[in-house]
Amino acid sequence: MKFLFLFITFCFLVSCDQSEKSHLYSSVTVDDVYQDSVSIRAIEIMNGSLAFAGSNGNFGSVDLSSNKVRTNIQIYDSIFPSFRAVGHTATDFFMLSVANPALLYKTGDSGQMELVYIEEGETVFYDSMTFWNNREGIAIGDSVDGCLSIIITRDGGTSWNKLPCEILPKAIIEEGAFAASNTNVDVKGNKTWIATTGSRIYFSPDKGNTWEYVQTPVLGDGPTEGIYSIDFYDENIGFAFGGDFTKPENNHANKAITLDGGKTWELIANNQEPGYKSCVQFVPNGGGKDIVALGFTGISYSKDMGSTWKQLSEEPFYTIRFLNDSIAYAAGKNRIAKLTFR
Numbered sequence: 478m479k480f481l482f483l484f485i486t487f488c489f490l491v492s493c494d495q496s497e498k499s500h501l502y503s504s505v506t507v508d509d510v511y512q513d514s515v516s517i518r519a520i521e522i523m524n525g526s527l528a529f530a531g532s533n534g535n536f537g538s539v540d541l542s543s544n545k546v547r548t549n550i551q552i553y554d555s556i557f558p559s560f561r562a563v564g565h566t567a568t569d570f571f572m573l574s575v576a577n578p579a580l581l582y583k584t585g586d587s588g589q590m591e592l593v594y595i596e597e598g599e600t601v602f603y604d605s606m607t608f609w610n611n612r613e614g615i616a617i618g619d620s621v622d623g624c625l626s627i628i629i630t631r632d633g634g635t636s637w638n639k640l641p642c643e644i645l646p647k648a649i650i651e652e653g654a655f656a657a658s659n660t661n662v663d664v665k666g667n668k669t670w671i672a673t674t675g676s677r678i679y680f681s682p683d684k685g686n687t688w689e690y691v692q693t694p695v696l697g698d699g700p701t702e703g704i705y706s707i708d709f710y711d712e713n714i715g716f717a718f719g720g721d722f723t724k725p726e727n728n729h730a731n732k733a734i735t736l737d738g739g740k741t742w743e744l745i746a747n748n749q750e751p752g753y754k755s756c757v758q759f760v761p762n763g764g765g766k767d768i769v770a771l772g773f774t775g776i777s778y779s780k781d782m783g784s785t786w787k788q789l790s791e792e793p794f795y796t797i798r799f800l801n802d803s804i805a806y807a808a809g810k811n812r813i814a815k816l817t818f819r
Contacts, residue, residue: 669684
């Protein structure tokens with residue numbers, strides 16, 4: 478009955494627009510385009526290429542028309558950083574390392590990556606990043622000194638400033654985010670949503686100037702439980718996927734949907750497959766009905782806003798981005814692949 482109510486609300490919000498319908502996919506073809514000894518959890522499609530960054534300082538791009546791969550290694554002093562967050566503007570690519578010291582690099586005019594932000598501290602750990610527009614972007618990390626770590630740029634990524642705890646909700650004990658797929662922060666227009674290990678959703682209506690939060694019903698009591706990934710189809714329809722990567726078969730209270738921009742969240746497909754996934758994404762042009770979720774447990778697809786799911790492949794990945802409504806690219810351990818949905 479709860480989902481019926483949500484569906485009626487959804488119809489009211491979008492007037493049951495029939496111009497976008499489920500693609501009703503039944504299969505996916507997986508073709509590797511890059512293989513190497515690197516763990517990749519962060520990818521972005523930009524300017525006809527797939528940009529990526531991963532473990533041991535590795536980063537690069539895949540030309541989507543020729544599949545030609547360019548790679549490089551970024552070193553800081555004697556450190557080979559582990560990159561799990563990337564972002565981009567129309568002109569620049571950014572990559573952010575996870576642990577102490579946090580290192581944020583930007584495409585440089587000289588052809589080399591330039592270090593534009595560094596943060597040191599025993600508990601420093603950054604998880605994901607994205608941009609509202611070509612001038613303004615946000616990166617988020619685990620809590621330090623009682624609040625989430627949030628840094629923002631307003632000048633195209635040349636400089637970044639950390640928000641003071643005074644303007645952020647107080648963090649719960651050891652609250653952070655999972656650096657699993659660069660998808661626990663999402664933006665639409667001026668609005669921003671952040672998903673945490675405590676299964677809370679932080680929300681800002683004004684590009685990070687003010688913040689509030691809501692507690693979701695997703696399980697988030699244990700250190701490896703919480704929301705691993707969120708995605709919004711538009712300013713109203715959003716999906717949160719969680720679980721426990723140490724107990725990937727557990728499908729209790731690990732999926733939730735919102736139809737009111739994150740004000741309220743309802744569990745969906747509770748105690749039903751799939752269990753843990755590290756990344757969830759809406760399929761373009763599906764009206765919010767088509768959703769793909771993947772992880773090291775394989776690729777799953779829903780044609781009905783997450784009410785039911787079908788596993789399309791057992792191929793393991795960490796993260797996925799759609800090029801269009803039938804082609805996506807996924808990355809994981811030692812690989813990047815092109816996914817074709819049919």
